[in-house]
Amino acid sequence: MDGPSRERLRPSRAASATAGALRHLRQQLQRDPLLLPEQESLLLAVSGGQDSMALTQLLQDLQAARGWRLILWHGDHGWHRDSAVIAAQLSRWAERRGLELLVDRAPEGAARGEAGARDWRYAVLEQHAHARGCRRVITAHTASDRAESLLLAMARGCHLRGLCAPRRWRPLGRGGGCWLARPLLGLDRRQTAQLCRERALPVWPDPGNADLNPSRNRVRHLVMPVLEALHPGAGRRISGLSEAMARLQQPQEELIPLALRQLAGAAGVGGEAVALEREGLSRLSADTAALLLHHWLRSETGSAPGREVMEDLVHRLLRDGAAGKLCLPGPWELSWTRCHVHLHRQDGGGSSRDLTADSRDHQAPTLSPGD
Secondary structure, three states, X not given: OOOOEOOOOOHHHOOHHHHHHHHHHHHHHHHOOOOOOOOOEEEEEOOOOHHHHHHXXXXXXXXXXXXXEEEEEEEEOOOOOOHHHHHHHHHHHHHHOOOEEEEEEOOOOOOOHHHHHHHHHHHHHHHHHHHHOOOEEEOOOOHHHHHHHHHHHHHHOOOHHHHHOOOOEEEOOOOOOOEEEOOOOOOOHHHHHHHHHHOOOOEOOOHHHHOOOOHHXXXXXXXXXHXXXXXXXXXXXXXXXXXXXXXXXXXXXXXXXXXXHHHHHHOOOXXXXXXXXXXXXXXXXXXXXHHHHHHHHHHHHOOOOOHHHHHHHHHHHHHOOOOEEEEOOOOEEEEEOOOEEEEEEOOOOXXXXXXXXXXXXXXXXXXXXXX
16 A cells, blocks of 8 residues: 555645634634533544544644543444555554544444444444543534535435434434534535645545445535536535525424423323324424424334325324324334324334224335435
8 A cells, every 4th residue: 555645735825724724613613612612522533534634633723722632533444455554554643643543443244335334433433432431523524525415315305304414413322421523514625635735634545435336426426526517616505505404403403392292291291202192283284293293203213204104194193083003113103092192112013004094995105214
């Protein structure tokens, strides 16, 4: 392997990338201090690519002023023959910079495919975060990544939440106390490359990024260049649209639990709702009822019916007082009487079809996750 690549920036543009990126990051922290709180232990996922190397440099630049304890983590997926070499070179670089670096190699079969690799990374990061007392796990997703995610989500169809991903920060895992933060979502890949050249940072390109089989790589190499040629800056604007939608959804997501607690209270159960008042739902518009039910089912079971099934469900709940039931994926069943909507866990599981007991000749489509 030839080792990390380094490129030199033209002197006339010296310091522009670092100054702009630091200004952006400071503004982010001023608007949202909880993104990366002061005096925190931060666990940063570092692949060795330009985005994570640029973010490492920026966090080091602000470390003394913010009182952060910075720990790096590198996940070796073992996808190519030089992956162990990259991990070793990155370890030596971190040691020279006085940075602690944790390295894990994925067990055979654990990082199979994009989704499997992502699940493995986040699971290991969560374990290290709890072990090291880090309440923030940081990844170097950029505006370019978010633009690609939005295009893919729109193409395959998703819930509105899917159009807001990845978000600036969200809970990591189900254990509580650990959050995943993405402070670079306002910068694009061109800016992180410029910063790496400017600060003479080593970069270890991932050979897998050139493979056009993964859908994201196709969007990155075949779709985004066309959009950028037609409308320069398209990636940042697409990412900005995702950010705007996330800001619109945030108040909604904070109000939904309050509404659900009211409906659960009326149904005579506590905050951990297993039943909702049907009459209360029937006083709402179909769209609002669908939103509340989607959030309730997703938070209680980990998934929710797809759009078509949810529309049919809401129609039946609001149409009349007839009883019915819906078999959800896994061991869950939703049933309703004239007064209440109940969620049951059954040992035997349930079919993903057979929408309601009163469906007569209607056959429901197969359930699928909402986003």
